[in-house]
Amino acid sequence: MTEAITPLVSLQGIGKVFANGVTALAGFDLDIRAGEFISLLGPSGCGKSTALRIIAGLTHPTQGTVTWPAASSADHRDDIGFVFQEPTLMPWANVADNVWLPLRLRGVSKSDARERIAQSLALVGLEDFAKAYPRELSGGMKMRASIARALSMRPKLLLLDEPFAALDEITRFKLNDDLLRLQRELRCTIVFVTHSIYESAYLSSRIAIMTTRPGCIAAEVEAVTPTERDPNFRASPRYAALCQEVSRLLIGSVHDKGTE
Amino acid sequence: MKIAIAPRTLSRIALPLAVFIAAIGAWEFYVRSHAVPTYILPAPSLIVQTVVADWPLLSASLFVTLKTTLLGLGLAVAGGVGLAVLLSLSRIVEYSLYPFAVVLQVTPVIAIAPLLLIYMPQDAAVLTCAWLVAFFPVLSNTMLGLQSVDRNLLELFRLYGVPPQQTALAHLGSRMRELWLLRAPAALPAFLSGLRIAGGLSLIGAVVAEMAAGSAGAGAGLAYRIIESQYRLNIPRLFAALVLLALTGIILFLILSALTHAALRRWHESALAPET
Numbered sequence: 001m002t003e004a005i006t007p008l009v010s011l012q013g014i015g016k017v018f019a020n021g022v023t024a025l026a027g028f029d030l031d032i033r034a035g036e037f038i039s040l041l042g043p044s045g046c047g048k049s050t051a052l053r054i055i056a057g058l059t060h061p062t063q064g065t066v067t068w069p070a071a072s073s074a075d076h077r078d079d080i081g082f083v084f085q086e087p088t089l090m091p092w093a094n095v096a097d098n099v100w101l102p103l104r105l106r107g108v109s110k111s112d113a114r115e116r117i118a119q120s121l122a123l124v125g126l127e128d129f130a131k132a133y134p135r136e137l138s139g140g141m142k143m144r145a146s147i148a149r150a151l152s153m154r155p156k157l158l159l160l161d162e163p164f165a166a167l168d169e170i171t172r173f174k175l176n177d178d179l180l181r182l183q184r185e186l187r188c189t190i191v192f193v194t195h196s197i198y199e200s201a202y203l204s205s206r207i208a209i210m211t212t213r214p215g216c217i218a219a220e221v222e223a224v225t226p227t228e229r230d231p232n233f234r235a236s237p238r239y240a241a242l243c244q245e246v247s248r249l250l251i252g253s254v255h256d257k258g259t260e
Numbered sequence: 261m262k263i264a265i266a267p268r269t270l271s272r273i274a275l276p277l278a279v280f281i282a283a284i285g286a287w288e289f290y291v292r293s294h295a296v297p298t299y300i301l302p303a304p305s306l307i308v309q310t311v312v313a314d315w316p317l318l319s320a321s322l323f324v325t326l327k328t329t330l331l332g333l334g335l336a337v338a339g340g341v342g343l344a345v346l347l348s349l350s351r352i353v354e355y356s357l358y359p360f361a362v363v364l365q366v367t368p369v370i371a372i373a374p375l376l377l378i379y380m381p382q383d384a385a386v387l388t389c390a391w392l393v394a395f396f397p398v399l400s401n402t403m404l405g406l407q408s409v410d411r412n413l414l415e416l417f418r419l420y421g422v423p424p425q426q427t428a429l430a431h432l433g434s435r436m437r438e439l440w441l442l443r444a445p446a447a448l449p450a451f452l453s454g455l456r457i458a459g460g461l462s463l464i465g466a467v468v469a470e471m472a473a474g475s476a477g478a479g480a481g482l483a484y485r486i487i488e489s490q491y492r493l494n495i496p497r498l499f500a501a502l503v504l505l506a507l508t509g510i511i512l513f514l515i516l517s518a519l520t521h522a523a524l525r526r527w528h529e530s531a532l533a534p535e536t
Binding site (some may be wrong): 134 | 413421437442448498
């Protein structure tokens with residue numbers, strides 16, 4: 001991948017000061033390239049989630065600009081799928097109705113959305129649970145339903161905010177692989193917020209390491225492109241070396257900030 | 261309530277029933293063995309006989325009280341939910357009206373009843389009383405429910421809903437859709453628990469107002485029959501009216517509980533059968 005490609009989203013000089021005076025982000029620059037899997041990695045409270053919410057337009061930066069160089073329209077919400085830290089499903093609605101929600105809010109009737117709902121559920125392997133209620137599902141399945149909902153709009157950009165942090169390791173590994181498969185099939189761009197070095201090293205084609213608050217990008221690591229990845233990637237020396245490098249950079253970025 | 265009768269369910273029904281029967285038996289035995297005069301304490305068997313014998317009179321009174329209670333409850337639900345929705349849509353309305361609702365609630369209603377009886381015809385005053393006491397639990401619980409929406413779900417509505425830079429009408433439309441799709445179902449459990457409280461309070465309000473009104477005639481409710489029986493020392497009839505009032509309260513509670521269960525059983529934690 002060359003640097004010359006126009007980024008999908010470009011964040012320049014982003015600063016965010018909350019109403020209570022806390023500075024979450026300062027001098028945050030990031031270009032999100034079309035088709036990549038980029039992880040925002042950093043310690044908790046470093047403003048990763050805030051950066052993600054700014055990309056989604058859920059909150060506005062107090063400084064700097066967010067641009068979509070390649071987009072023609074000013075409203076990008078059709079292009080965005082957002083997955084929260086918790087599944088955030090409506091407990092009173094079954095899985096199919098939960099997946100329908102984004103389309104429903106755009107005025108698509110249930111019969112028109114039926115095919116799209118079924119496709120989204122099939123993508124995450126929940127086709128047999130359309131009629132189930134959220135409380136009948138396990139944690140991993142709830143997260144799958146949440147991802148299916150984000151996919152129902154067929155977004156160009158999928159934003160995930162520590163989606164697997166609360167899941168057990170086995171479920172997390174499975175969902176990691178499923179997420180990579182989804183990206184291959186849908187050819188979407190993914191921004192993934194995490195505080196796990198191993199998760200970011202496993203999933204990403206690029207890792208952006210953040211400093212402690214106020215957060216900015218401390219280092220960027222080119223990781224593994226999808227073509228290089230093989231089923232045994234988790235056991236490979238390449239993975240181990242990547243984890244080590246990312247961990248060194250992360251500790252360095254936190255340390256630098258601490259001694260300033 | 262499960263239909264399948266597990267040993268646990270059986271004991272949950274059988275135990276209180278056994279205690280109840282034992283207490284009634286002890287009462288009957290005490291009255292008979294000590295030959296207590298009926299104007300002091302009638303035996304349970306005599307109370308049942310009185311209910312049957314005075315049924316034409318008592319049933320008419322029961323109907324009056326029941327009508328007041330249900331009408332008061334219905335109006336409280338309509339008013340409470342309506343006002344809660346209004347308050348949740350606008351902060352200005354909430355700040356200006358909510359304190360008055362609290363004042364209405366904390367003022368003991370029996371103190372207002374005589375005043376209402378001066379200003380209104382008797383049945384309207386009694387109805388207003390029942391409405392006043394039932395109104396607040398519906399209002400406050402519905403408001404709490406409308407506000408206790410998952411914040412992430414609200415953000416999701418903002419992400420996929422109408423763009424922020426739209427006309428006022430479109431903005432109102434998206435607020436209404438948010439209310440209907442998100443806030444209303446989220447508020448349902450709290451509303452229903454308010455409804456259960458309001459059902460009991462509405463009956464209490466009706467009884468208190470009837471006692472304050474204290475008038476006879478065609479519009480005499482069960483509470484009036486109790487006062488009347490007291491004056492006439494017709495203690496068996498007093499007990500009979502009391503039993504009917506208690507039964508009304510119990511049935512009202514059971515109906516509202518069944519309604520809650522039916523509405524929430526698929527998704528809400530409170531309606532789930534305990535794990536065995």
